[in-house]
Amino acid sequence: MFDLHGYFPFILKGMVLTVEVALLSLFIAIVFGIVGAVAKMSRSRAARFVAGVYTTVIRGVPDLVLMMIIFFGGQVLINNIGDWMGWEYIDISPFIAGVLTIGFIFGAYMTETFRGAILSVSRGEIEAGHAFGMTPVQVFFRITLPASVRHALPGFGNNWLVLAKTTALVSVIGLQDMVFNASQAGGATRQPFTFFLVVAFLFLLITGVSDVGMRWLNRRYSVGVRRA
């Protein structure tokens, strides 16, 4: 049954793209997450409101719908702006749309994770930073951020696993990730079951490796923490 008719490298090529999309969108999600968490805890009411709308709306709408809004809607938006400014026709690549969408969506989940983590940094450490005469920005980057990593890791790991699985959706907007390639290969060989099963196991490989990585990170960042 597992005769892949020489299509395995083709699937692996798709897997590389899947991992690329996942890592790039993770990076964007972290940036959005930090900005969102800071905004949610800021004194400015406007910043809190914007961040609140961001996390509520993004977490309330399916990722597939958001991807369509950003991919197709973004194209229309750019066309309109282009007509108005007199640019040449610009095509949004599905790769960029996919990465931006997934990053934007998981930024909302990261916001909640990071907010919880920052809140769990003990007040005394932050006060000590202020007492040393650090500016608020210095306190944030030297104390709050590093000390919150340990608290953020479990939630972060969960978000990453969900994110990695969400990348499969980019096949719907025509990006040639491993799901897309599997449907091509499955159609050509009339063995869709075989190829989708292979993709499922490759996803299990990604999540399995991430699990090991997360455990290692967890251990590293819990050094010096007493445990019962």
Next chain:
Amino acid sequence: MDVQVIIENLPLYFQGLWVTIQLVFLSLVCGLMLSVPMALAARARNPLVAFLPKAYIYFFRGTPLIVQMYIIYYGVAQFAAVRESFVWIVFQEAYWCALIAFSLNTAGYTAEILRGAMEQTAFGEIEAAKACGMSTPTMYRRIILPGAFRRALPAYGNEVIFMLHGSALAGVITIVDLFGAARIVNSRYYVPFESYIAAGFFYLTMTFIIVWLFKLWEKRWHAHLRPRESSVGKAARAPVPAPAD
């Protein structure tokens, strides 16, 4: 923004909304029924019994829903034996394939939630049940399962929302659910913003309703965890002082 197109197509959206609600509700019911025995089996001391449900949970939680759906919708047709047997009537239809995929998926997630909740049963409760002379099935029925359902409620609320969002995938395999309706409107009139934002609005509303329902439900099931009302407030409302308890 062309709101007119959306208003004209509202019947299509409502039709899609109905299909989405059906899919989500039916798969949640099927998933829940599958998940309880699975969670019990995953807790078995015998590793041979626990292996299969654990592998099932690992597989369905570790792979994307879209891949699971493709395996069932596109994949099963690979086998001539299926195409020639009577089950083909089911696997031919995108609707049933989506329903099967969603049910199996949510069963895996729900089983893991329940397993975790059962694990957290306080040891004293089990001891007390045993001291009362309950048999294991009675203990599960009266003590462990009710407590586990109660503890699982918040996580299960998240799972329901996850299922609602996951159900949008049905639109990818030609089902006219809410997402499918938005796809049709977009392809007919080329209004990506309006069509998908309208669908997003429906999904957002449903998410809010689910969150609200689960809040009510938690209020009921977690009533014993709520902070007690202050005696001052009570006294102000009740003229006759209640006996102290």
